[in-house]
Amino acid sequence: MGTLVCFSTGVEAQVLRDTGAPLANTKSAPTPIQYPDDYFFNLQPLGAGLGRSLANYGVYINGRTFNNAVEQPSGGVRKGTFYEGYTLLGVDLDMNRIAGIHGGALHFYVNDMNGINYFKYSGALYPFNRVWSYNAASRLNEFSYEQRLFDDRVDVRVGRLPPGPEFDFSSTYCRIVTGFCAVPAPYAYAKGYPAYNTASWAGVLQVKLTNAYYVNAGVYENEPALATVNHYGWPGEDWSSDKARGAVFPVQFGYRTSYTNDLYPKSYDIGFFYNTGDYTDSLYNTQGKILAFSGGTPQLDHGNSGLWAQGEQVLWRPDPTNDRGLSAFGGVNIATSGQNNIRDTFSGGLSVKGLFEARPHDTINFAAMYMALNDEFVDAQNDKLLAHKINGSMASSEAFAEVNYQLALAPGTYFQPFFDYIWHPDEVGLATPNPTVTHAVFVGAAISVAFPEALGLPRLARFGS
Template sequence: MKAICSHFQRLAVLVPLVVCAAGGVSQQALAGQSDKGTSASPLGIPPGPPTAYPDSGVPEGYFFNLRPYGKPVGDYLADKGIYLTGRTLQQGIGLTNGGLRTGTIFEGFNLFGVDLDMGKIAGIKGGSFHFQMNELSGLPFTNRTGSFYVYNRAFALQAGVRLNEFSYEQNFGGLVDIRAGRVPVGTEFDTERVYCEFIYAMCALPAGYAFTKGYPAYDTASWAGIAQVKLPQHFYFHAGIFADQPNLATIGHWGWPGEDWSTDKIRGATIPVQIGYRTTFKDDPYPKSYAVGGYYDTGDYVDPIDNAAGQNRLTAGGAPRLDHGKSGIWLQAEQAVWRPDMATNRALTLFAGGNIQTSGEANITNAYFAGLSFNGPFAGRPYDTVNFMGEAINMSGAYTNFVDTTLNLERMPGNYNPHEAFIELNYGIALAPGMVLKPNFEYVWNPDQVNTRPVSTLHHDTIIGVAFSAFLPETLGMPRLGGGG
């Protein structure tokens, strides 16, 4: 317990240091980071409209527009300092070939919350309070595909109701922003806007890395503190500390003070940092984003293969060895490279990145990905998107040894292939502002078989699906705290 408390004491030291460091920075605003409302969970933040949302009429490219119906209510509440947030994501996913068992599943994710502008409510300039709950129904796809790391979008190990955020945020002059409380892993680390255009594995954290780090999946929240600093010339710096509570993704609960809030459930702390450069269409004809970051996780976790004596526990027996600490780095880049016309925000954007494990005994050694996203592929459909990406995931030698030993003991022929890879292609059909229907296709090579009974005959997955998504503020014309909507 003392060790855990010391991690959060370090955060208390970090925050004033960050604030002091920002005292001399330029007033240059970091474009794309101006939303001072809930900015944590990527599941609640839209990838971003190619152009401004219309408040009336039905412009070319949409089939209907619901914004006029919610705008009066949203404006009335915003005048009082109250901003409603929410989102629904409904997915039908079918494994048509390969895998462990073909068939279909349905998954439904619903999120609702409120942002409170404490400046309007209590006279605290730059202060805001955030509350979000979500509900997840359906089943994860792992038991059919055999892939734990190429997961469907709103991933958790079981359905349930969860607290997604309960935090206080304080902004200091647009240069420093600090948020603390029950906070989900979010848009501050190891992610880019374009990742959430995809249905599988990419939104928030590239495949698998939400589970090699100690903190929980992004549809729940643990005790955390985050500091964000805007630096001159579109640069920024982010740092944070998250209590390790991986079990939060495995249980369904209301998330109120109780067992899951107890400090005796904390198993360490994950400390991520990131520095980057980002522009938008407001200040750059070809927007770009580049970032590098890393993390250190102090927590304990089960070794992939060894027992307490350092032997292969599948053949020698004994309890699993408990490993301590792990770290990794990530690099990512996003760049608009072509615009069919400069009068709109229609653009072709390329992106790439990688995650590399630098210490510890995680199941994954490294992963690399790249892809493209085309906003407005046709002049008559300026709000549609075409998205394509591919990723290669390399499993660790320890985990490979674990699977090969299991196959040998089960007298199954063949060896485990530790090089998992997948591609995804989807097309986003803009139905209305903030509302998208997205048919999608995915193909997986060499599913990782983590958390499943390994077999030697699993070589691929062919997946087709369709996802429906709507964001409450954007669809119903309600403003977001800090702008947008």
């Protein structure tokens, strides 16, 4: 889904957020494939020739897969082992080579999700993992047209779009398995438009103000049906405007540098969104009575908004000729209106790439997140306890931490063991919360593959990368 922070680990960031459109760069030919020798194996020669041939005709094959096996040995609502998997496959078409339209590109992606969601084991909905197979299915992920304008300083993307990294995104988040899904949990759940695994009608504008400063703005259809019915973005009744419940307007202003112009690359941004749509209230029914005691249909709340600020900075580089080094990242999300279940969130972490000189593409990653829950949501959870005559109370906050090691097996191919600890699972949606569930522990391992990097396929260059 979109623009990458420039000093990210190229391959790795794209492995986790390819659902956005790589934007056409028609000024240069595909970059020659280099065959590295510091991996365990290398599959790039298998696809390099085919990829170059297709690129000569303006066709770029794109995709990725991410699969993880997880064990919950302690805490949560259910112990055991489970699996989740996500695969994306699509094509980017350079319309300059195909039809002579300078800066134009068409993008078509489909995906498949399978397995069991973390929530069924942890009882924690908000610290989700990158697959987030809440409803396992195949989906249309994107069908869009993009156009660069004004000497490639402006880019417009319209069509059926997933949310992209143009808003509240850091490339380093993609090194974390749980809690971010490339955007922080509070933004993912409060923004009102679809998750990354499906798409709604939308338009996104990106403008380079200077080589370092930029502004992004967008409008997304708020379409709750995408999360509740089984067509998941494929052409059907959800493509008509009568399914829209409002619109979401995000804006982000940022500054970023890269290894080409900064010894210690950095990225900082601040953003805001407003959602005109409606969503169900956690505490009251349509008669204004407490749901836990009176039942009935949840009341609809209208409109919500929030702001975010985040930063990412390379702190140390042992060798200025490569991208090995230590990076720090952090962010805050603040709800400014509405009744979001998550009120405020603070997150941060560290990432070390190439700690061992012999393993320059491996990363060691740590992240933590603290979520202050909405008072109304906490009251609703405690009312459920009272209604069921259960002693105790639910926590007013939730937190998690993760440490992982991302082992580069081959170009674009990673093996990633990880350990997660969740404090006070939120137990969202459970008819009878359990106040004795104070934590959840996950131990697992993931395999991820970015098909272009793994098979030596060229990519269509991304705007702003």
